[in-house]
Amino acid sequence: MTNALPLWEVFVRAKNGLAHKHVGSVHAADPRMALEAARDVYTRRMEGVSLWVLPSASIIASDPGESPSLFDPAEDKIYRHPTFYIVPDNIKHI
Amino acid sequence: MYTVSLSPETDLHIVAADDTQRNAVFEAKVADDQFIEPKDWMPDAYRKTLIRQISQHAHSEIVGMLPEGNWLTRAPSLRRKAILLAKIQDECGHGLYLYSAAETLGISRDDMTEALHQGRAKYSTIFNYPTLTWADMGAIGWLVDGAAILNQVPLQRTSYGPYARAMVRICKEESFHQRQGYESMMVLAQGTEGQRRMAQDALNRWWWPSLMMFGPPDDQSPNSAQSMRWRIKRDSNDALRQKFVDVTVPQAQALGLTIPDPDLKWNETRNAYDYGAIDWAEFHAVVRGEGPVAKERLAARIDAWESNAWVRDAALAHEAKRSQRKAA
Amino acid sequence: MTVALATSLGDDALILGQRLAEWCGHAPTLEVDLALANIGLDLLGQAQFFLGAAGAAEGQGRDADTLAYRRREDEFRNCLLVEQPNGDFARTIARQFLFSTWQALLFPDLAQSAAPAIAAIAQKAAKEVAYHARFAAEWVVRLGDGTSESHRRMADGLAWCWRFTDELFMDDTAKFRPEWDSHINATLTQAGLATPKPVRGITGGRHGRHTEHLGHILSALQYLQRVYPDATW
Numbered sequence: 001m002t003n004a005l006p007l008w009e010v011f012v013r014a015k016n017g018l019a020h021k022h023v024g025s026v027h028a029a030d031p032r033m034a035l036e037a038a039r040d041v042y043t044r045r046m047e048g049v050s051l052w053v054l055p056s057a058s059i060i061a062s063d064p065g066e067s068p069s070l071f072d073p074a075e076d077k078i079y080r081h082p083t084f085y086i087v088p089d090n091i092k093h094i
Numbered sequence: 095m096y097t098v099s100l101s102p103e104t105d106l107h108i109v110a111a112d113d114t115q116r117n118a119v120f121e122a123k124v125a126d127d128q129f130i131e132p133k134d135w136m137p138d139a140y141r142k143t144l145i146r147q148i149s150q151h152a153h154s155e156i157v158g159m160l161p162e163g164n165w166l167t168r169a170p171s172l173r174r175k176a177i178l179l180a181k182i183q184d185e186c187g188h189g190l191y192l193y194s195a196a197e198t199l200g201i202s203r204d205d206m207t208e209a210l211h212q213g214r215a216k217y218s219t220i221f222n223y224p225t226l227t228w229a230d231m232g233a234i235g236w237l238v239d240g241a242a243i244l245n246q247v248p249l250q251r252t253s254y255g256p257y258a259r260a261m262v263r264i265c266k267e268e269s270f271h272q273r274q275g276y277e278s279m280m281v282l283a284q285g286t287e288g289q290r291r292m293a294q295d296a297l298n299r300w301w302w303p304s305l306m307m308f309g310p311p312d313d314q315s316p317n318s319a320q321s322m323r324w325r326i327k328r329d330s331n332d333a334l335r336q337k338f339v340d341v342t343v344p345q346a347q348a349l350g351l352t353i354p355d356p357d358l359k360w361n362e363t364r365n366a367y368d369y370g371a372i373d374w375a376e377f378h379a380v381v382r383g384e385g386p387v388a389k390e391r392l393a394a395r396i397d398a399w400e401s402n403a404w405v406r407d408a409a410l411a412h413e414a415k416r417s418q419r420k421a422a
Numbered sequence: 423m424t425v426a427l428a429t430s431l432g433d434d435a436l437i438l439g440q441r442l443a444e445w446c447g448h449a450p451t452l453e454v455d456l457a458l459a460n461i462g463l464d465l466l467g468q469a470q471f472f473l474g475a476a477g478a479a480e481g482q483g484r485d486a487d488t489l490a491y492r493r494r495e496d497e498f499r500n501c502l503l504v505e506q507p508n509g510d511f512a513r514t515i516a517r518q519f520l521f522s523t524w525q526a527l528l529f530p531d532l533a534q535s536a537a538p539a540i541a542a543i544a545q546k547a548a549k550e551v552a553y554h555a556r557f558a559a560e561w562v563v564r565l566g567d568g569t570s571e572s573h574r575r576m577a578d579g580l581a582w583c584w585r586f587t588d589e590l591f592m593d594d595t596a597k598f599r600p601e602w603d604s605h606i607n608a609t610l611t612q613a614g615l616a617t618p619k620p621v622r623g624i625t626g627g628r629h630g631r632h633t634e635h636l637g638h639i640l641s642a643l644q645y646l647q648r649v650y651p652d653a654t655w
Contacts, residue, residue, distance in 0.1 A: 411568040
């Protein structure tokens with residue numbers, strides 16, 4: 001069996017003003033081939049105006065096992081949210 | 095609809111004792127309609143069932159390109175040719191989205207492809223029937239895609255995130271597939287005598303295989319309960335099949351075509367159509383690989399893969415040289 | 423004038439689109455399958471527009487489908503290059519590379535100078551063919567540079583197609599030859615491939631004298647319309 005073509009993650013910007021969003025992956029031997037594959041696979045219906053592709057292997061993802069220590073500490077920092085503060089109803093523009 | 099389990103599920107193990115805690119968390123999340131994402135802990139059986147189901151679905155999309163591809167060069171107008179090419183291309187894309195989703199479970203596309211080519215993985219039985227006339231293009235869109243949609247729509251809320259997202263994209267894109275099929279059938283049904291005959295013949299040949307797409311009857315579908323709990327499967331085979339019959343019969347009537355089932359009749363008490371017995375012996379034979387064009391379909395896929403291996407090798411070799419030159 | 427030009431451009435696109443459709447379901451990777459279908463769809467669209475314009479200019483009530491489905495092989499005006507069989511992927515790429523590079527030079531020119539009906543189509547299609555030319559050129563480089571097998575196959579594919587390139591530069595299109603040559607040579611150099619030696623050009627497509635392949639293409643393309651002459655689809 002031959003070697004597999006590497007996997008690339010694909011991100012599409014739907015229109016200017018929006019961020020690129022992950023849409024899936026393609027297999028390709030080189031960056032240009034990955035970009036063209038992403039174009040043919042993920043923008044057949046005018047879904048995008050800009051594409052990013054990057055080797056899947058280069059993504060560093062957080063480990064769900066680590067999620068409690070990474071994300072739970074933010075839970076009790078409710079003073080970061082505007083609803084934490086009581087302002088009388090008659091005070092406007094705040 | 096390519097999500098009916100077609101292989102024995104003997105490799106699903108009981109959850110190991112030390113995973114009991116994590117399994118409880120997992121089951122609670124699934125029961126709470128939450129999504130499971132690639133790096134989350136999941137029971138081995140869940141991972142295996144998903145890989146089998148998603149890859150089987152992907153294989154079905156890819157093999158499913160062939161029966162329609164058979165008529166691509168013979169499509170009777172430029173408009174029909176473009177529609178058909180765009181539809182088959184979508185199927186290729188859908189196979190690709192699904193392989194992508196399965197790859198997040200730790201299996202490579204090449205491994206899945208190899209499993210298909212070696213006969214270890216199944217695909218929908220429907221694609222092992224031949225496309226004999228142009229009307230088959232209409233019948234496939236109307237009946238086969240119609241059956242697929244019934245199964246795929248609920249899977250947009252399936253428990254595995256990447257699978258659910260792939261299904262959202264697929265359902266959105268497939269919305270034109272069934273409509274173009276029905277429109278094509280309508281033109282034939284209202285056309286010349288020869289075209290009407292062609293349309294009726296296509297319905298005659300595709301009706302029963304379409305009903306079989308929903309898989310064996312519920313009492314012979316042993317792993318359904320677990321798959322339902324995991325939201326990998328959302329409705330029972332028989333419930334979906336009944337729904338398909340109920341929505342399709344009036345569509346056939348509107349075309350002026352006759353469904354090839356003398357036992358088909360409206361049942362007032364059930365508020366549904368009664369339909370005749372399905373030939374399950376035929377279904378099981380096709381699952382075993384004895385469909386009329388099973389060998390042709392698989393041979394075509396193997397040939398596409400093997401006779402073009404040099405192309406993939408060349409692309410990799412070129413990239414290796416290019417990186418080296420860049421580094422130097 | 424408009425009729426002849428629109429017919430030849432439409433026939434080119436129709437026949438090459440038909441050839442690319444033969445790859446559907448059989449390409450080296452799923453990504454390439456989608457790519458070839460996309461190019462095929464662009465070409466089918468061009469065929470529809472150009473043949474529609476030809477029919478309109480002719481003024482005898484023939485639409486694009488009538489022209490595509492009801493003409494004999496000696497009434498087709500496509501170049502011989504596009505009717506060549508797909509062969510292996512390298513030959514398909516060679517054919518696409520030589521042809522799309524030509525279209526990519528021709529269309530921007532037509533967009534400026536041709537009759538309005540043709541200019542409008544050429545303007546839209548110029549973007550499509552620029553992409554096709556680039557896509558094909560990149561594959562020429564990958565295959566030429568890749569392995570010894572792919573290099574050999576790419577050279578064979580070019581040699582197969584090269585005979586039919588003179589026909590692209592007859593009459594009004596002769597002026598594109600130098601620029602086409604320089605584009606082709608630049609890519610071949612990058613691919614480590616030799617420019618094929620000059621050979622006696624085989625021509626005739628523009629006058630309705632085709633290779634053996636066109637009749638077979640039409641026998642599939644026109645099959646249903648011939649068997650059911652009174653039907654609409």
